[in-house]
Amino acid sequence: MPWGLHTKDTPGNGRVMIVDDEDNVRKVMRLSLAKAGYDVVEAEHGGEGITAIGSDDNMLMVDVIICDIRMPKINGLEAIAFFQQQYPSVPIIVVTGFPDQKMATDLLARGVFDYLVKPVDKEKLLQTVAAAMEKHLALRHDG
Amino acid sequence: MDASPSTIRVIIVGAGKGGTSLLELLTRSPDIQIVGMADINAEAPGLRLARNLGVRTETDALALIAEHRADLIVDVTGDPAVRSLLLQHKPPRAEVMGGTSALLLWKLAQHERDLRDQLIQSEKLASIGTLASGIAHEINNPLYTITGLSEHLRDEPQPEVVREYIEEIITAGKRIAGIVQGLNAFARRTQEEEVCEIDLNRTLDEAVKMARRATVLDQVQVVTRYAAAQTVRGKTDELLQVFVNLVTNAVQAMEGKGTVTLSTVSHNGFVQATVRDSGPGIPRNNLNRIFDPFFTTKEQGKGTGLGLHIVRDIVTKYGGQVTAESALGEGATFTVNLPASPH
Numbered sequence: 001m002p003w004g005l006h007t008k009d010t011p012g013n014g015r016v017m018i019v020d021d022e023d024n025v026r027k028v029m030r031l032s033l034a035k036a037g038y039d040v041v042e043a044e045h046g047g048e049g050i051t052a053i054g055s056d057d058n059m060l061m062v063d064v065i066i067c068d069i070r071m072p073k074i075n076g077l078e079a080i081a082f083f084q085q086q087y088p089s090v091p092i093i094v095v096t097g098f099p100d101q102k103m104a105t106d107l108l109a110r111g112v113f114d115y116l117v118k119p120v121d122k123e124k125l126l127q128t129v130a131a132a133m134e135k136h137l138a139l140r141h142d143g
Numbered sequence: 144m145d146a147s148p149s150t151i152r153v154i155i156v157g158a159g160k161g162g163t164s165l166l167e168l169l170t171r172s173p174d175i176q177i178v179g180m181a182d183i184n185a186e187a188p189g190l191r192l193a194r195n196l197g198v199r200t201e202t203d204a205l206a207l208i209a210e211h212r213a214d215l216i217v218d219v220t221g222d223p224a225v226r227s228l229l230l231q232h233k234p235p236r237a238e239v240m241g242g243t244s245a246l247l248l249w250k251l252a253q254h255e256r257d258l259r260d261q262l263i264q265s266e267k268l269a270s271i272g273t274l275a276s277g278i279a280h281e282i283n284n285p286l287y288t289i290t291g292l293s294e295h296l297r298d299e300p301q302p303e304v305v306r307e308y309i310e311e312i313i314t315a316g317k318r319i320a321g322i323v324q325g326l327n328a329f330a331r332r333t334q335e336e337e338v339c340e341i342d343l344n345r346t347l348d349e350a351v352k353m354a355r356r357a358t359v360l361d362q363v364q365v366v367t368r369y370a371a372a373q374t375v376r377g378k379t380d381e382l383l384q385v386f387v388n389l390v391t392n393a394v395q396a397m398e399g400k401g402t403v404t405l406s407t408v409s410h411n412g413f414v415q416a417t418v419r420d421s422g423p424g425i426p427r428n429n430l431n432r433i434f435d436p437f438f439t440t441k442e443q444g445k446g447t448g449l450g451l452h453i454v455r456d457i458v459t460k461y462g463g464q465v466t467a468e469s470a471l472g473e474g475a476t477f478t479v480n481l482p483a484s485p486h
Binding site for chain 1: 279280281282283284285286287288289290291292294295311315361362399
């Protein structure tokens with residue numbers, strides 16, 4: 001599949017990057033998303049996500065980012081700050097196993113698309129990703 | 144200790160329950176100096192605590208009175224014969240407090256002890272909240288594997304894929320079981336637990352494990368420098384709480400990034416355990432106040448301001464001391480000294 005931005009005319013439903021340090025968590029999400037027609041890219045921690053999305057001349061374009069918070073090396077908060085600064089049009093969905101109301105409020109106020117707590121219901125995940133995808137397309141058309 | 148003019152020099156006679164409570168209470172005040180404690184029983188609990196605190200002990204009260212100038216002699220023996228002896232032999236300027244007045248003071252000291260126990264309990268409840276959300280995180284990941292893969296099993300036609308998912312579900316279930324087992328072990332330690340011999344090195348290791356649940360340690364390097372087998376006496380969960388609080392504080396001070404160094408060493412009949420962090424350090428103004436109850440630099444709702452106070456409370460209770468050293472930009476070191484227990 002060629003690297004590039006997803007549009008209404010490209011095949012598939014768009015590309016989602018999952019940043020989570022748990023193999024199985026990424027696997028469960030990947031299975032759901034792949035079945036729903038999304039192209040999935042995985043990263044084990046914030047640093048890998050940043051490298052993946054920003055490798056210079058072969059820039060990997062993603063439409064939606066799903067990001068955990070508690071991760072080794074570069075954690076979710078730092079990665080999210082980076083993504084928001086570099087790719088402001090890419091919606092970020094936080095999926096965390098560490099429910100923290102204050103953090104949720106802060107992140108949502110800072111423009112994170114949604115804050116979901118594990119274990120996330122499959123339908124809820126797909127609905128949220130679909131809504132985020134729509135927002136990304138709308139933002140790109142506006143900009 | 145060099146006595147300032149306002150310091151009251153006190154001798155406690157009687158080292159049973161009453162004397163011990165009084166000693167515990169009075170040593171906390173910077174304006175009171177306990178110059179000595181006497182009891183005819185050399186192994187009375189109060190004398191043991193006094194020795195650990197570096198307070199002079201005697202089996203002969205009169206010898207103590209003769210050798211050390213005191214402003215106040217508190218007699219908690221309740222024995223009229225002791226009282227009249229003390230009144231006869233006291234230095235002219237010293238007052239003797241005995242009988243009902245001493246009993247009243249003892250009751251007040253006991254009441255204060257009860258209040259402190261309640262404080263410890265409320266801090267425990269607050270830390271259970273933090274612990275609970277840490278556990279939620281640990282359990283939610285494998286739980287997500289179980290629910291997520293089960294959903295996919297429903298319409299998975301390939302038997303080998305089904306088998307693979309089932310294996311992963313079993314592994315995740317076992318992981319949750321392991322977490323719950325660890326929690327049970329912690330919950331079993333009740334308040335009625337006895338004072339016993341405790342290997343402080345193991346306590347420190349366990350504290351790191353517990354702190355991992357209460358805070359994020361992923362980006363913290365934990366370095367340990369233990370001297371061989373360091374045994375002290377105390378209640379397991381109380382000493383654990385001391386070091387969980389110190390380690391959690393260290394991690395929070397470093398905002399989750401840096402190095403925590405734990406070390407133990409024997410020193411003059413004491414075991415010295417230190418928790419050092421590589422955080423921003425503690426401003427001089429705060430250094431004097433960090434052990435005060437309800438003193439906190441954390442934002443509202445994040446800290447009770449009781450953590451370090453309780454650390455000091457528990458350590459003092461076992462005849463030990465805790466000190467904090469820090470310079471801005473150079474991290475902070477908390478040193479706990481506890482009387483070594485003979486093997």
